[in-house]
Amino acid sequence: MDSENLYNVAKNMRRDILTMIHEAKSGHPGGSLSAVEIVAYLYFREMNIDSPTDENRDRFVLSKGHGAPVLYSALMEKGFISKELIGTLRKINSKLQGHPDMRKLPGVEASTGSLGQGLAIANGMALAFKLDKKKNRVFVLLGDGEIQEGMVWEAAMLASHYHLGNVTAVIDHNGLQIDGRNSDVMTVEPIDRKWESFGWHVLKANGNDFYSLEKAFEKRKSVVDKPAVIIAETTKGKGCSFMEGKASWHGKAPNDEEYLCAMNELGGNING
Numbered sequence: 001m002d003s004e005n006l007y008n009v010a011k012n013m014r015r016d017i018l019t020m021i022h023e024a025k026s027g028h029p030g031g032s033l034s035a036v037e038i039v040a041y042l043y044f045r046e047m048n049i050d051s052p053t054d055e056n057r058d059r060f061v062l063s064k065g066h067g068a069p070v071l072y073s074a075l076m077e078k079g080f081i082s083k084e085l086i087g088t089l090r091k092i093n094s095k096l097q098g099h100p101d102m103r104k105l106p107g108v109e110a111s112t113g114s115l116g117q118g119l120a121i122a123n124g125m126a127l128a129f130k131l132d133k134k135k136n137r138v139f140v141l142l143g144d145g146e147i148q149e150g151m152v153w154e155a156a157m158l159a160s161h162y163h164l165g166n167v168t169a170v171i172d173h174n175g176l177q178i179d180g181r182n183s184d185v186m187t188v189e190p191i192d193r194k195w196e197s198f199g200w201h202v203l204k205a206n207g208n209d210f211y212s213l214e215k216a217f218e219k220r221k222s223v224v225d226k227p228a229v230i231i232a233e234t235t236k237g238k239g240c241s242f243m244e245g246k247a248s249w250h251g252k253a254p255n256d257e258e259y260l261c262a263m264n265e266l267g268g269n270i271n272g
Contacts (some may be wrong), residue, residue, distance in 0.1 A: 001044045039074045064143035163225055193214040
């Protein structure tokens with residue numbers, strides 16, 4: 001997919017994210033919007049995935065499961081699920097649960113939500129592919145607040161120990177979490193040196209810029225004998241001016257007026 005179409009996909013994803021959360025009257029817009037370019041790039045440029053049932057497909061694990069709307073919006077743009085589901089987010093018995101449920105929805109590779117578990121799940125997939133001598137790759141998206149979890153670092157050790165060159169972690173580094181700035185709650189810095197010390201190849205990118213992401217993912221391809229992590233600097237609430245850089249938008253839905261304002265900024269309307 002060329003750059004112009006990628007930008008259009010990202011804009012559509014943001015509209016759908018906001019619509020889902022507005023309709024549900026609950027959810028997590030800040031961290032869903034910050035990760036749009038990352039997830040769009042993975043699904044439409046980087047990953048080998050034309051069908052959610054193809055055994056040869058690459059796998060994506062959304063470790064920061066509360067950001068489910070960004071995954072759902074990508075699956076809709078990809079055509080794996082219907083956009084008619086938009087209004088069902090967080091409803092009882094809905095396929096669009098507040099956190100991804102692999103039993104309910106095609107294209108969801110792992111049920112996630114309890115933070116810190118996604119990298120371990122991705123490692124299991126990657127190790128199985130390696131033992132079976134398959135070329136499938138595994139990508140996992142973590143939040144920067146999430147890497148305060150100890151399980152993440154146990155999984156980081158395992159991936160390095162088993163030389164899982166088919167694992168790529170991306171950290172959505174927007175600097176904010178539910179209680180405020182990472183630096184105030186529990187600093188995660190220096191992120192790069194920590195991952196390096198655990199035996200990972202470390203790359204950096206502007207996570208809201210497709211060109212920067214492309215450079216990072218292309219550089220990642222040159223490293224085949226160890227896991228890699230891309231520290232993607234992003235803006236929480238990206239694309240919605242009154243949400244950008246504000247921890248208060250971690251987990252609340254826009255009201256009617258805020259929703260209309262956001263959709264106008266994105267060049268859309270209440271019908272998306």
